[in-house]
Amino acid sequence: MVRIRIHGILKEECGVEVIDIEGTYLNEIMSKLPKEVKNVLMKYSKYLIVLVNGRRVYDLESIQLLPNDYVDLMIPVGGG
Numbered sequence: 001m002v003r004i005r006i007h008g009i010l011k012e013e014c015g016v017e018v019i020d021i022e023g024t025y026l027n028e029i030m031s032k033l034p035k036e037v038k039n040v041l042m043k044y045s046k047y048l049i050v051l052v053n054g055r056r057v058y059d060l061e062s063i064q065l066l067p068n069d070y071v072d073l074m075i076p077v078g079g080g
Helices: 008-014 026-031 035-043
Strands: 002-006 018-021 049-052 055-057 070-074
Touching (some): 008 070
Parallel strands (some): 002 070
């Protein structure tokens, strides 16, 4: 089971913080997300940052996941 953690505005708009999904590859996991979550991710796709176990990834298709891995979804936040 892979744990998806959703942060910041994505979490607020999705209405969910954590989702556990079965799968082997990152693109497979992402395709299994609920439709509401996918819609929010598409809205912010230009800014989306994906981390697997704390490391940023860019190619979702080639990333193989192990049970108990964490995937964090976020967008950059600025402030001052």
